[in-house]
Amino acid sequence: MPGKRPLNAAVIPGAKRERKAITLDIKLEVLRRFEVGEKLSQIAKALGLAVSTVATIRDNKEKIKANSQIATPLRASRLTRHRSAVMETMERLLHVWLEDQSQRNVPLSVTIIQEKAKSLFDDLQRERGGSSQTEKFSASKGWFVRFKERHFLPHFNMDGTAPGNKGVYPEVLRSIIEEGKYTPQQVFNVDETGLYWKRMPEGMFISVEEKAEPGFKPSKDRLMLLLGGNAAGDFKLKPLLVYHLENPRSLKGYSKPNLPVIWRSNKKAWATRSIFQEWFIYFFCPAVEKYCAQNHLTNKALLILDSAPCHPVNLGDLSDNVRVEYLHDSAADSVQPMGQGITSIFKAHYVKRTFEHILEATDGEDTATIRGFWRNYSIMDAVDNVAVAWEELRPATMNSVWKKIWPECVHFQSVSQTDNIAQLQQNIVTLAKNVAFEGAVEADVDQLLRSHEEDLSNEELMQLEQEPVGEGESEEVPPALRQLTTGELSAAFSHFEAGLQVLTSNTPDAEWKVQVSRAINDAINCYRELYEERQRRSKQLS
Structure with a gap:
């Protein structure tokens, strides 16, 4: 009938959805991406395919490659040509x-x-x-x-920079503090920093000997720490530590919840959105609530963050008592409290504590040699020394670094004498000489402290390809994940994909689509890896 709207699958219940044809070249591109180390979820996002489809293509690798060989010579050469x-x-x-x-x-x-x-x-x-x-x-x-x-990098614009953050400037932040009537005890800042936990000053014989040995160098082994506290300086948060192994051997027998740090893992020892969101919900908010109750304060807080990619933009929606504000990119580096010397002072305390540890272990009769102690210095030793170093920072220091962003709350205009970098470097040199490092000089210590913030060199990037030695992973699996079956995981992924399709199909803003997709995939990535591991084990058993 004229004017009658044509029927389609969207309005006819039970109508079959049109299947999307997957060409041979798309299948070969999926396999190529697997071969260069891309993850299943990354490939799915990059090529606009369902994760289950990508997994099926991967499982039928041999059959697909065989089909490509019997294609016409012209087509086969075009599809199977690889870069070097x-x-x-x-x-x-x-x-x-x-x-x-x-x-x-x-x-x-x-x-x-x-x-x-x-x-x-x-x-x-x-x-x-x-x-x-x-x-x-x-x-x-x-x-x-x-x-x-x-490599699916939409968060880089054509000029190579990440999209500008629409955060607040310090003057706006002060008006937010006044409007919310936050006290210095209720305003917090946290920041991530890298730490090479087994690195020695260049001139010391341990460092020199290590360079002469082939293979992966322990001094290249890095962990990530999230450090922070309140503006009053009287409350430091328990450090979040992210390492590249979930269960290193040296942690065997320890209860992770009872460690002096919050232990999390990521293959590259980075904080991800899912790790940060979990920290916010299950650690930061409860810690603030407990602190406010102990100090007879209203249960509310303001958390100030920079716009690092690992900081989810929706944190403010996850708590009724914590407001989250992001500093504008152009202001963050110059005013963020934790970036005004706190991380540098902490690392100086860590190096100092490490030398104290060496001295304690090698002083006296029938004790280990320095080489022997350092060979056995593990990530668990580093965890203990991180906790001691963090405890060393004085309230005066934690308060003084807020002077650029909120000068009215500062009662200590300079860092505590015990947290003075120059004094700490002198103490480290003295300790080093007591330990028998006679050639120790302050310049080497200064260079060591600066090296934690340097870019990854080409050599370090290439060494990331190698498997670190000395800290193998145990076979312990977190019991909460062990209970999930492959069927349950597969059903959960289907629900996530359906929900993601609803969200993205009704969101006109392309940038929001990317952010939502990335946040959801980051959050469930650990379950995808578990699912893939279960499938591999199932195939091996069969």
Whole structure:
């Protein structure tokens, strides 16, 4: 009938949904991405496929490759042509470097990224004896655009920078504090920092001997810490520690909830949105509530953050008692309290405590040698020393760093004498000499403290490809995850995908779609990895 709207599958109950054809070249692209180390969820997002579809393609790898071999010669050559191993490795390491820069909120440009890519490519060629190879790489802008597409980096604009954060400036923040009637005890700031937990000053013989040994260097082993406290300086939060192993051998027999840190793991020892959100809900909010009750304060708080990618934008919606404000990008580095020396002072205390630990272990008769002690110095020793170092920071120091962002709350205009960096460096040198490091000088200690904040070098990026030695992972599996079956996990993923489809299909803003998709996938990634591990084990058993 004229004017009658045509019927379609959307309005006819039970109508079959049109199936999306997956061509051979798409299947080969999925397999190529698996071979270079991309995760299942990343591939699904990049190619616009369902996670289950990508998993099916992966499981039928041999059959798909066999089909590609019997294709016409022209088609087969076009579909199976791969870039060189050096190029693939360079892009994978560059992606790691970009994520590290993003974690630390470092501004980037296309030029900086191009220069890093070119230097990585050249170093990889040299390492693999590529001086005689003819492959050239110029890191052009065209390559950068394709690199973004291959590695799904929509959070970088065409100029290479992350989208600007619409955060508040310090003057606006002070009006928020006044309006909310927050006291210095109720205003908090936290920040992430990296720590090479087994690194010694360059000139000391332990460091020199380590460089002479082949393979992965323990001094390259890094962990991430989330440190913070309130503006009054009288309450320091329990540190969150993120390591690349969930169950290192040295933690066997310890109860993680009873550790002096909150222990979490991530393959690259980074804080993710899901880790940060879990910390906010299950650790920060309860800690604030307990602190306010003990000090007869109203249960409310203001949390000030920078706009690091690991800080979810929806934190303020997750608590009725905690307000979250993000500093504007242009102001964050210069005014954020935890960035005004707290992390540097903490690391100086950590190095000092490490030398005290060596002295205690090697002083006296029938004790370990320095080499023997350091060989057995484990991540558990580091955890204990992190706790001691964090406890060393005085309330005066924790309060004094707020003078740039909220000067009215500051009662101590300078850091405590015990937290003075210069004095701490002198103490470290004295301890080192007592331990028999006669060549210890303050310049080496200063360089060590600065090295924790340096960019990942090409050498360190290449060493991330290797498996660290000395701290293997035990076979212990968290009991909460062990109870989930593959059927239950598969059903949960279906619900997540259906919900994500509803959210993204009704959201016109492309940036919001990306943020929502990434946040949800980050949150359930640990369950996807568990599901994949269960499938692999099932195949091995069969």
